[in-house]
Amino acid sequence: MIDAQGYAALDPTTPLAPFSFQRRALGERDVQIEILYCGVCHSDLHTARNEWNNTLYPSVPGHEIVGRVVAVGSAVSGFKVGDIAGVGCLVDSCRNCPSCGEGLEQYCENGFIGTYNGSAFGGSENTLGGYSDTIVVDEKYVLRISHTDNLAAVAPLLCAGITTYSPLRQWKVGPGQKVGVVGLGGLGHMAVKIANAMGAKVVLFTTSPDKKDDALRLGASEVVISKNRAEMASHANSFDFILNTVAAPHDLDAFVNLLKRDATMTLVGAPASPHPSPSVFGLMFKRRRIAGSLIGGIAETQEMLDFCAEHSIVADIEMIRMDEINQAYERMLKSDVKYRFVIDMATLKSA
Template identity: 75%
Template sequence: MVKAYAAQMASSPLAPFEITRRAPGPEDVQIAILYCGVCHSDLHTARNEWHNTIYPSVPGHEIVGRVVAVGERVSRFKVGDLAGVGCMVDSCGHCASCAEGEEQYCENGFTGTYNGPDAGGGNTYGGYSHNIVVKESFVLHIKHDEKELAAVAPLLCAGITTYSPLRHWRVGPGMKVGIVGLGGLGHMGVKIAHAMGAHVVLFTTSPSKAADGRRLGADEVCLSSDPAQMAARAGSLDYILNTVAAPHRLEDYLQLLRRDGTMTLVGAPENPHPSPNVFSLIMKRRSLAGSLIGGIRETQEMLDFCARHGIVSDIETIRMDYINTAYERMLKSDVKYRFVIDMATL
């Protein structure tokens, strides 16, 4: 049995729980979890806000740890290696998306690190636990210095969620890029877009975040609640990454794009955004898009990119038994900018 923390129902707090992990098979890697980031998706799932939770639910898909066992066919990992696990632990492996290394868009549905179902038809349990067993093809190498390991954990979701669209829409030098929101996702978007060489404009409703935004790599900070500041940037941006996970007026940001500009949504609100005016799109051939994490190949690329550029998440490390308080603080945006659980406290 493996110690974990689980929600038993939507209305119950997370509490100690024991789960069973499978014994490592020939292609499996067993990881002793050292740190696990806390994602807003964890809260959505624990409280069944997306109406698809399988209980008991053990959240956590920003996992870093040390390999403690490998199957006989495993070739890329050995005992003692640092390793990570992100949002997926399996996919069909044979559809067009999987064949192209885009497992997150698996046409038969990828298997989530938690809230499965797993290959045996049960429920997958995530990183709020002492260890995890994952097939080698879904395990990632960690190349950061070990002393940064806690701050690496959020890269497995927040990092790839922002890196993937920035990479897909070819953000780089000479581009003016907007990042909407400075939270767990937004602060990673600012860091990564800056490292890619873009001119970064942070949009926030919080004047108090301006200095932090510049520290993280923003070249400009725009208070989005100020109509004059927004109007001054109309038609000036090549690309916008919108990380806000609460309903808001997309129209206000579409107006900031140049002709042929794109705004990509990565936040997943509980309720829909108000529909934008179609003329905001058709008059400038603008695009409104969405993006979901990245495939395993791209996630490894992101981790390597972040290691080369010295990028980690800004974190607050917490004990496992603080998780319910952390959820309430997360709802109030009272964290800079990601909680990470020290699993030694479980």
């Protein structure tokens, strides 16, 4: 076994605190990674506080991991000691179902194994995530990082990046298309950057006028205040695709009406309570669609990382110390971050 240090939630109500535990011994196909940076996702907070009523304690969150390979198993061929590598939201899947066979491990029919808060196949082990100094992962679920600098800002690509890249890729966003992005948070700011790099004309929808300058800086060509009915009406029936990143219940009809015939709005935000039911007529009369999307599989995540490296795309981040994680959670609840917290794991030892 491999000794590890991290920060964990021991129950839903107490702050995260230092935690010692053990990783599995290195298997022949395993890669051990010294974690350098770990992004802070809102899912971490939901899990730590058991807001989805499925948390296994103790819980070590973190699934936006960038680090350095420090050991490899005897059968590992894709990584060597010293490589910079990443781990995203999943660390295993059944490998036998049709989805796994198609490289869509995120839709594994038997349920993928999360980087944290997941039970390993064949046992009841609780997976423990990236708020820690080291992690051991099967080579098949480790990702190559080809960015050469600003590695801390690469970490959020492992969740926020792939969550937005996957639907943009699935719905074939590209040059000449008009694409809407709803919301400018951790997901939305990545969607703007990626859709712009794909060649689309990007329109950002927000309820906050003070986000306009940031949206334009990130790559949007226009910003629409979604509470302004006149601004919204001026874009009726004009979008090829809309990616909705907002994780709070809101009126979907307002955005459905902006889609062209046969166009799609895809939801990637997960609100705690359902959206108001959309009107069927807005869908029927233009054959529009509302869809959903999760993260991406391993192959698509690697494709996203390579795309972002080629286009010099990273997240906009605020670096924090490990012992600042509880304050960071409180700030996340107030949307007081532009646009992703990333933990500098070099601070873990002193914390």
